[in-house]
Amino acid sequence: MSRVLLKLSGEALAGDKKTGFDEPIVTAVAKQVKQLVDDGVEVGIVIGGGNFWRGRTSETIDRTKADQIGMLATVMNCIYVSEIFRSVGMKTSVLTPFACGSFTDLFSKDTANRNFAHGKVVFFAGGTGHPYFSTDTATVLRAVEIEAECILLAKAIDGVYDSDPKTNPKAVKYEEVTIQEVIDKQLAVVDMTASILCMENKMPMLVFGLNEENSIVKAMKGEINGTRVTV
Numbered sequence: 001m002s003r004v005l006l007k008l009s010g011e012a013l014a015g016d017k018k019t020g021f022d023e024p025i026v027t028a029v030a031k032q033v034k035q036l037v038d039d040g041v042e043v044g045i046v047i048g049g050g051n052f053w054r055g056r057t058s059e060t061i062d063r064t065k066a067d068q069i070g071m072l073a074t075v076m077n078c079i080y081v082s083e084i085f086r087s088v089g090m091k092t093s094v095l096t097p098f099a100c101g102s103f104t105d106l107f108s109k110d111t112a113n114r115n116f117a118h119g120k121v122v123f124f125a126g127g128t129g130h131p132y133f134s135t136d137t138a139t140v141l142r143a144v145e146i147e148a149e150c151i152l153l154a155k156a157i158d159g160v161y162d163s164d165p166k167t168n169p170k171a172v173k174y175e176e177v178t179i180q181e182v183i184d185k186q187l188a189v190v191d192m193t194a195s196i197l198c199m200e201n202k203m204p205m206l207v208f209g210l211n212e213e214n215s216i217v218k219a220m221k222g223e224i225n226g227t228r229v230t231v
Contacts, residue, residue: 001220003042003116005124005143005151006033007135010051010077012156012210019051025211026081029154030088032216033121037090041220042116044146045123046139047081049073067131074135075100078125091120097129112146122146136190140197151198151205152219153189158209159226160189176228179205189229198231205229 008029015022033043052073058066075096082092093115095107104125105111115122127138143151157165158173160182165171174187179199182189189195189207198205206219208226218224 001041001149003146003148004220005044005046005139005146005148006216007139007151007153008045008047009155009210010048010073012154013047013077013081014051021051021080023084026084027088029210029216030085030090032214033085034088034090035217036220037119037121043121044112044142044148045078045081045121046135046142047074047077047123048135049077052076064131071127071129074127075104075125078123079103082123085121091118092123093120094123094125096126098126109145133193134191136194137197140190140194140203143203144197144201151203152216153205153207154210154216155207156210158212160187160207160229162187174227176230178230182229202231204231
């Protein structure tokens with residue numbers, strides 16, 4: 001694969017602390033991505049905001065405002081992680097769908113492609129720029145827009161299960177599942193809007209646990225210990 005979009009879970013980047021960043025985890029991710037970049041793979045990245053904000057748990061804040069806070073959480077995440085990436089020798093760019101002063105550049109497909117052409121890892125922060133759309137939806141949208149070949153979904157959970165493994169110790173993990181099955185069985189790999197966008201645009205996903213050793217590189221080599229979501 002020559003161009004992929006990597007979705008990183010905010011919670012997974014926080015590690016055992018559950019909030020903020022676990023720098024050794026982020027550095028380990030950076031070193032894995034550098035292996036891909038050194039092999040000529042163009043990498044786009046979306047990061048969730050769950051290590052800072054989960055607005056849907058609040059009943060007092062307006063949903064639109066809660067989602068805007070979440071978008072800003074993803075901007076903070078991308079700026080931080082992009083700096084860790086730079087520290088291990090990569091060039092990066094952070095793009096947002098809304099102006100953030102001099103912090104980021106405005107997203108467009110042309111800008112993203114120019115950055116890829118200059119060998120940069122491109123971070124897509126700020127979600128879609130609109131409320132009611134998750135970072136899952138932003139992930140699929142950006143993957144489709146930049147014509148990525150696959151989405152790498154690095155989560156706190158190591159694949160797709162028939163039920164929630166946190167609450168059901170007998171939950172069974174799928175090695176491979178179609179996006180249609182994901183939708184029909186509501187398997188919650190990504191939210192429903194993102195799932196339908198994947199199906200309509202034939203965008204496959206590889207779902208795996210971020211905290212497994214070298215999991216990103218292994219997924220790219222076809223040695224995934226998670227779930228292949230086919231189209």
